[in-house]
Amino acid sequence: MIERIVEGLKHKPGALLPILHSVQDHFGYIPESSVPIIAEKLQLSRAEVHGVISFYHHFRSHPVGCRVVHVCRAEACQAMGGRTLEEHVKARLGVDYHGTSSDNEFTLEPVYCLGNCACAPSIRVNDDIHGRVTPQKFDRLVDELTTTALDFVQAKGH
Amino acid sequence: MLKRIYVPCDTTALSMGADKVAKLIERHANARGLEIELVRNGSRGLFWLEPLVEVETDSGRIGFGPVEAHDVDALVDAGLFEGKSDHPLCLGMVEDISYLKLQQRLTFSRIGITDPLSIADYRSHGGFVGLEQAVSLSPQAIVDEVKASGLRGRGGAAFPTGIKWQTVHDEPWQQQKYIVCNADEGDSGTFADRLAMECDPYMLIEGMTIAGLAVGATQGFIYLRSEYPVAHRILNEAISRAEAEGYLGRDVRGSGRAFHLEVRLAAGAYICGEETSLLESLEGKRGLVRAKPPLPAIKGLFGQPTVVNNVLSFAAVPFILAKGGQTYADYGMGKSRGTLPIQLAGNIRRGGLIELAFGVSLREILEDFGGGTFTGRPMKAVQVGGPLMAYMPQNQWDTPMDYEAFAQLGAGIGHGGVVVFDDTVDMGEQARFAMEFCTVESCGKCTPCRIGSVRGLEVIDRIRAGESPEANLVLLEELCETMVDGSLCAMGGMTPFPVQSVMKYFPDDLTA
Numbered sequence: 001m002i003e004r005i006v007e008g009l010k011h012k013p014g015a016l017l018p019i020l021h022s023v024q025d026h027f028g029y030i031p032e033s034s035v036p037i038i039a040e041k042l043q044l045s046r047a048e049v050h051g052v053i054s055f056y057h058h059f060r061s062h063p064v065g066c067r068v069v070h071v072c073r074a075e076a077c078q079a080m081g082g083r084t085l086e087e088h089v090k091a092r093l094g095v096d097y098h099g100t101s102s103d104n105e106f107t108l109e110p111v112y113c114l115g116n117c118a119c120a121p122s123i124r125v126n127d128d129i130h131g132r133v134t135p136q137k138f139d140r141l142v143d144e145l146t147t148t149a150l151d152f153v154q155a156k157g158h
Numbered sequence: 159m160l161k162r163i164y165v166p167c168d169t170t171a172l173s174m175g176a177d178k179v180a181k182l183i184e185r186h187a188n189a190r191g192l193e194i195e196l197v198r199n200g201s202r203g204l205f206w207l208e209p210l211v212e213v214e215t216d217s218g219r220i221g222f223g224p225v226e227a228h229d230v231d232a233l234v235d236a237g238l239f240e241g242k243s244d245h246p247l248c249l250g251m252v253e254d255i256s257y258l259k260l261q262q263r264l265t266f267s268r269i270g271i272t273d274p275l276s277i278a279d280y281r282s283h284g285g286f287v288g289l290e291q292a293v294s295l296s297p298q299a300i301v302d303e304v305k306a307s308g309l310r311g312r313g314g315a316a317f318p319t320g321i322k323w324q325t326v327h328d329e330p331w332q333q334q335k336y337i338v339c340n341a342d343e344g345d346s347g348t349f350a351d352r353l354a355m356e357c358d359p360y361m362l363i364e365g366m367t368i369a370g371l372a373v374g375a376t377q378g379f380i381y382l383r384s385e386y387p388v389a390h391r392i393l394n395e396a397i398s399r400a401e402a403e404g405y406l407g408r409d410v411r412g413s414g415r416a417f418h419l420e421v422r423l424a425a426g427a428y429i430c431g432e433e434t435s436l437l438e439s440l441e442g443k444r445g446l447v448r449a450k451p452p453l454p455a456i457k458g459l460f461g462q463p464t465v466v467n468n469v470l471s472f473a474a475v476p477f478i479l480a481k482g483g484q485t486y487a488d489y490g491m492g493k494s495r496g497t498l499p500i501q502l503a504g505n506i507r508r509g510g511l512i513e514l515a516f517g518v519s520l521r522e523i524l525e526d527f528g529g530g531t532f533t534g535r536p537m538k539a540v541q542v543g544g545p546l547m548a549y550m551p552q553n554q555w556d557t558p559m560d561y562e563a564f565a566q567l568g569a570g571i572g573h574g575g576v577v578v579f580d581d582t583v584d585m586g587e588q589a590r591f592a593m594e595f596c597t598v599e600s601c602g603k604c605t606p607c608r609i610g611s612v613r614g615l616e617v618i619d620r621i622r623a624g625e626s627p628e629a630n631l632v633l634l635e636e637l638c639e640t641m642v643d644g645s646l647c648a649m650g651g652m653t654p655f656p657v658q659s660v661m662k663y664f665p666d667d668l669t670a
Contacts, residue, residue: 016442055444056425058384074346079504079579115352116173118205118509127387131173
């Protein structure tokens with residue numbers, strides 16, 4: 001699979017970021033084993049590829065939970081209770097930033113601005129952005145998401 | 159008659175539940191046997207009203223907002239589909255809402271009105287007129303028009319756009335040149351780039367294509383932050399539709415000249431909003447800042463001459479070509495010509511996009527448009543221009559929005575974001591965050607930024623803990639000066655600005 005992704009994109013000028021995005025979109029993270037393959041095909045050293053992965057906050061070298069929750073830490077959200085929300089989210093999920101909850105449902109990441117600053121504070125769950133998030137609204141969202149997942153599992157079981 | 163109903167599809171409307179509202183409206187219409195045409199328009203940028211549902215009537219579009227899912231039942235019963243206006247959420251004619259009516263929307267004239275992806279909508283609202291005009295002009299004449307407009311880079315540095323284009327234009331035409339759009343809108347409190355891309359993507363495509371024709375570049379890249387998934391989807395779709403209609407590709411509108419455009423996704427590094435770091439990233443490398451010179455206009459992407467402009471700079475260009483540079487320059491004050499898309503955010507009752515000629519005072523924005531804080535408490539501080547800019551105290555709010563007037567105060571307009579804080583804010587915490595942000599986002603190339611921010615954070619913590627505050631304040635001031643003078647780029651060079659503003663205007667918060 002990794003070979004196929006690299007082959008499909010390596011002709012692009014400055015192909016490394018598009019390749020890394022594509023690998024992460026597919027696996028949810030960038031497996032260590034992909035580094036030598038990408039390096040060889042792009043004629044880079046493994047250190048160079050690793051250096052790029054580790055430079056960017058978006059790229060991950062470890063698997064994540066079912067969903068990634070990004071909480072905005074930037075000023076517009078701070079002005080609307082973002083710091084309280086951050087603490088609440090950590091407590092509710094039982095993890096700190098970059099951690100994954102024990103049920104493997106959520107991975108928590110910080111983010112600096114989602115561009116939703118007039119309806120702060122904001123969070124992102126996978127590709128969905130939520131505005132005016134209070135601790136209560138966050139709890140409802142978590143309940144909704146986990147129940148939907150449960151329904152899905154049960155439905156599949158029948 | 160087929161009833162047309164509009165429910166916006168930009169990130170903010172979606173974040174407030176617009177998809178759910180749209181589904182419910184369709185379900186109600188079906189249940190009543192009504193045929194409606196549900197248009198997913200862009201947002202008007204009146205964000206406190208999102209989701210803002212609009213109903214087309216004979217006399218214009220009537221707005222309802224903010225509409226939550228649980229409101230839809232009652233709205234339909236009260237005559238939503240007939241555009242009846244006796245429901246409490248009814249706002250009357252959208253065009254008459256004073257927040258919108260008082261603006262001078264040159265760049266954002268179409269947002270919220272059109273379906274962002276419809277080329278027909280774009281054309282029927284003045285779109286591609288600038289490009290058609292550019293196709294008939296010589297490259298130098300295009301550059302001259304941009305120069306005449308007085309447009310200065312809207313990303314924050316405010317460098318004259320026409321001069322940048324001239325430099326790239328004057329490089330030999332036999333070589334590959336590039337147009338790069340900086341869509342790495344990382345400053346908190348800013349969302350105008352996102353609005354332009356999500357609500358009027360062809361405007362950006364048109365502006366970049368005109369730039370390509372002006373300087374002889376055949377390839378463009380939009381470097382888009384990965385935090386904008388909606389903009390990513392919309393831009394990609396818009397580019398493929400523009401290609402299909404001949405606005406992009408090997409022969410732009412029969413000009414015989416090529417311009418190709420591709421979106422490249424960033425990866426969550428704030429520093430890549432700095433243009434040389436952005437170019438490194440586009441080349442597939444770590445986003446380390448380059449020393450200047452050479453300027454990107456001479457040695458930019460892959461070492462080739464490159465125009466790097468912000469989304470809003472490119473977005474201003476179609477108007478300038480369609481209506482003439484002078485028409486644009488007729489707005490504004492002093493050396494700040496044209497309009498500034500101001501983004502009002504944070505603790506504010508009516509947040510949103512406010513496009514006005516330069517010269518409006520900050521207070522008018524905060525009070526007349528913003529209507530005070532969201533929490534109803536007094537305002538304490540305002541940060542204009544992003545996380546690297548000063549916090550402004552109340553006695554500075556009568557300053558006109560003008561690059562030079564703000565610079566005189568040691569402040570800046572930056573990308574036009576305005577973040578409001580009420581009186582519960584701890585400004586010492588804000589100063590601390592400025593340093594903390596720099597420790598997270600510094601690219602690490604130069605020492606004042608990489609080490610200075612870590613030391614700055616430690617010193618502020620010591621001051622806040624009451625450890626020899628006087629000596630540590632002197633140390634912090636010296637550290638700030640070193641970072642300002644010794645850093646390679648604006649990241650380390652400007653991180654001290656918010657810190658110094660807190661030391662100067664809110665000293666009690668820092669030592670308490």
